[in-house]
């Protein structure tokens with residue numbers, strides 16, 4: 483197996499709140515391989531965004547407690563890096579795009595403003611040269627009339643166009659790792675499909691690994707090489723996308739897949755998974771899915787299941803896999 487770009491080991495992240503501490507992430511192990519698209523999937527609140535923000539060290543320092551690790555990026559532990567070094571990594575070696583590009587674009591500036599500035603700073607070129615490169619970036623994400631786009635304010639662009647600008651901006655520094663957090667969730671279905679096509683196309687020319695975060699398994703199926711499934715802060719299953727879709731091993735993955743409506747299939751009622759993702763106030767040596775699990779047994783409340791192989795590159799944390 484090629485050496486991983488990102489290696490997360492025994493990472494625990496919790497938040498201090500007035501009502502006590504809540505554990506958001508507890509990952510035994512998660513690797514991102516060179517130039518792959520890894521889909522990170524799970525219900526809302528399962529810890530996907532917190533995982534990405536931990537890698538970039540963007541969590542609020544007073545509230546978030548990060549324990550364990552390391553989180554190795556190209557062999558170096560990001561958790562122990564001084565902030566000055568993280569600033570050099572963020573946006574250059576590791577880029578992130580978010581669900582709502584409006585929140586990352588300043589409404590009072592034309593989009594060319596931050597794009598040109600970022601390119602000038604990151605690539606150490608003049609503003610004039612940066613402008614040329616910004617035009618090239620917009621062409622690369624297939625935005626028509628790049629000159630006009632550079633002078634447009636964020637609100638003058640559609641959601642899909644704004645997300646293209648963000649993708650272009652994120653890729654302009656040729657990062658090794660791109661963290662895409664629900665980049666298509668706010669878009670309507672047609673535009674979502676166009677953005678997924680763009681990502682699939684760009685992946686062949688950029689040399690980056692992409693972590694594609696979504697709660698939508700249908701989206702994952704379209705872009706990712708491998709899938710990691712998160713539940714209550716844990717990675718409960720990981721493997722090649724085809725393998726996960728054909729032979730899900732974790733009862734949670736199995737139920738998630740059954741909940742996707744298939745084209746042409748008529749159902750009176752979509753299967754839903756009863757219950758909700760638990761809020762972990764005090765970590766316990768149990769499988770956090772047991773209360774919702776159709777395959778649970780007594781052993782599920784006696785120890786936390788560890789990721790174990792069930793196929794080639796396919797691992798599951800379950801005592802009674804499907």
Ligand SMILES: Nc1ncnc2c1ncn2[C@@H]1O[C@H](COP(=O)(O)OP(=O)(O)O)[C@@H](O)[C@H]1O
Pocket residue numbers: 497499504505506524525526527528529530531532533542545761
């Ligand atoms: N800034 C924060 N302060 C307190 N709790 C947070 C914060 N961010 C996330 N959480 C909690 O961490 C858990 C995981 O959240 P998140 O990673 O955003 O989920 P996802 O992205 O999978 O929907 C949730 O229970 C959420 O409430």
Ligand SMILES: [Mg+2]
Pocket residue numbers: 530531532663
């Ligand atoms: Mg999220």
